[in-house]
Amino acid sequence: MKRRNIMPKIIVRKSGPLKGTVRIDGAKNAVLPIIAATLLTEEKTVLNGVPNLRDVHVISDLLRHLGAEVEYKDNTLTVDASNINTCEAPYDLVRKMRASFLVMGPLLARFNRTKISMPGGCAIGTRPIDLHLKGFKALGAKIDMDHGFVEASTEKLVGKKLYLDFPSVGATENIMMAAALAEGTTIIENAAEEPEIVDLANFLNEMGANVKGAGTNTIKIQGVEKLHGAEHTVIPDRIEAATYMVAAAMTKGDIVIENVLMEHLKPISAKLIEAGCEVIDMGDSVRVIGPEVLKPIDIKTLPHPGFPTDVQAQFMAMLTVANGTAVVIETVFENRFMHVAEFNRMGADIKIEGRSAIVNGVEKLYGSNVNATDLRAGAALILCGLIAEGETQIGEIYHIQRGYVDIDKKIRALGGDIEIVD
Numbered sequence: 139m140k141r142r143n144i145m146p147k148i149i150v151r152k153s154g155p156l157k158g159t160v161r162i163d164g165a166k167n168a169v170l171p172i173i174a175a176t177l178l179t180e181e182k183t184v185l186n187g188v189p190n191l192r193d194v195h196v197i198s199d200l201l202r203h204l205g206a207e208v209e210y211k212d213n214t215l216t217v218d219a220s221n222i223n224t225c226e227a228p229y230d231l232v233r234k235m236r237a238s239f240l241v242m243g244p245l246l247a248r249f250n251r252t253k254i255s256m257p258g259g260c261a262i263g264t265r266p267i268d269l270h271l272k273g274f275k276a277l278g279a280k281i282d283m284d285h286g287f288v289e290a291s292t293e294k295l296v297g298k299k300l301y302l303d304f305p306s307v308g309a310t311e312n313i314m315m316a317a318a319l320a321e322g323t324t325i326i327e328n329a330a331e332e333p334e335i336v337d338l339a340n341f342l343n344e345m346g347a348n349v350k351g352a353g354t355n356t357i358k359i360q361g362v363e364k365l366h367g368a369e370h371t372v373i374p375d376r377i378e379a380a381t382y383m384v385a386a387a388m389t390k391g392d393i394v395i396e397n398v399l400m401e402h403l404k405p406i407s408a409k410l411i412e413a414g415c416e417v418i419d420m421g422d423s424v425r426v427i428g429p430e431v432l433k434p435i436d437i438k439t440l441p442h443p444g445f446p447t448d449v450q451a452q453f454m455a456m457l458t459v460a461n462g463t464a465v466v467i468e469t470v471f472e473n474r475f476m477h478v479a480e481f482n483r484m485g486a487d488i489k490i491e492g493r494s495a496i497v498n499g500v501e502k503l504y505g506s507n508v509n510a511t512d513l514r515a516g517a518a519l520i521l522c523g524l525i526a527e528g529e530t531q532i533g534e535i536y537h538i539q540r541g542y543v544d545i546d547k548k549i550r551a552l553g554g555d556i557e558i559v560d
């Protein structure tokens with residue numbers, strides 16, 4: 139008999155207000171570039187607070203494919219990249235996760251050549267890599283595109299002043315890593331300012347690099363000859379924290395979210411307060427109390443310190459049941475509204491006009507069969523499921539598992555009715 143391939147689903151049922159305490163894991167978007175940066179040294183590096191996520195295992199497998207020894211235990215990842223035997227990253231490993239492309243900067247810097255499969259687009263946009271390549275070229279690399287691969291080679295990388303047309307997070311990170319071992323000084327203008335860039339710069343400096351200005355729009359990297367081993371603890375995940383903050387807001391809940399850096403959550407807190415929530419700064423934790431009636435608020439995604447695109451879907455989920463009409467404008471990705479059709483299946487009233495979504499608040503959502511189109515859309519559908527009448531079945535949940543540690547267990551501990559079924 140033919141075996142059917144049955145994909146796991148998340149089942150969420152209408153729950154009361156979520157209440158209690160939840161602990162945030164290390165940041166996916168900080169740890170991925172930092173793991174790539176471990177390739178810059180032949181000495182051992184130790185990373186603490188590494189979240190047990192699918193993406194972390196994918197990039198670890200990529201490093202193993204290159205020849206590194208990678209061990210993961212109890213949220214600590216140890217990398218020994220002394221014996222790298224290939225500088226090529228195949229399609230199979232890159233297609234699983236776009237962030238795999240971040241090994242290009244470190245490999246080019248340490249071995250003067252690398253060949254990486256071109257990452258494709260995904261459900262949120264075409265996601266080109268032109269700014270990464272422009273940066274490598276500015277540092278003196280020759281770039282060839284061939285049969286879906288990008289090949290970069292150089293005799294030596296030499297520092298340069300360069301301006302990014304858009305403050306791309308990935309391009310800033312890739313160029314910073316390449317520049318760390320280049321000859322002379324690199325200045326990146328219009329650099330991304332996200333907290334994850336600062337965490338990467340701190341790790342590079344702990345390895346002996348000389349990076350200044352991370353967290354501002356001008357980053358200066360004085361190249362050094364060699365980098366050494368280091369031990370580093372990854373920052374908490376501000377996007378995971380924001381997702382639980384919205385969970386409190388949407389369910390009229392009262393949640394204490396532990397292991398956060400409030401500084402990173404400013405745009406989120408400001409908008410939740412505008413929507414009527416109480417947001418209480420408790421130092422390393424934040425308590426969010428949801429209002430009886432959510433006010434409609436307008437959102438416009440922007441590079442940091444603006445409102446993060448990675449929380450747009452979760453906020454839109456919240457606005458589906460706000461008391462009035464809200465406008466959500468997505469400026470970072472050209473196609474990050476795939477969740478709208480899924481929300482509408484659940485009874486939401488959202489219209490898309492170009493880069494704007496007009497969200498007319500409704501009284502109720504209704505449990506339905508929906509699909510996680512990307513990881514944040516998936517998390518947002520869970521949030522909708524918690525307040526929708528009846529049962530919501532979410533498919534394609536591997537997206538969610540890329541970026542949320544134990545989301546089912548964490549929500550259950552807060553009183554949510556959620557389970558993963560095969």
Ligand SMILES: CC(=O)N[C@H]1[C@@H](OP(=O)(O)OP(=O)(O)OC[C@H]2O[C@@H](n3ccc(=O)[nH]c3=O)[C@H](O)[C@@H]2O)O[C@H](CO)[C@@H](O)[C@@H]1O
Binds near residue numbers: 167264265448471
């Ligand atoms: C692993 C990781 O950290 N992922 C985050 C990172 O993705 P990522 O690093 O891919 O995002 P970028 O900041 O590079 O992309 C922002 C915009 O710039 C465009 N662009 C980017 C590079 C380039 O060479 N050319 C170009 O046109 C992209 O298509 C997009 O429209 O930042 C995004 C923006 O905060 C987040 O949503 C992702 O969660």
Ligand SMILES: C=C(OP(=O)(O)O)C(=O)O
Binds near residue numbers: 448541
């Ligand atoms: C879009 C995201 O991640 P990635 O860049 O890895 O696709 C995200 O974390 O929301």
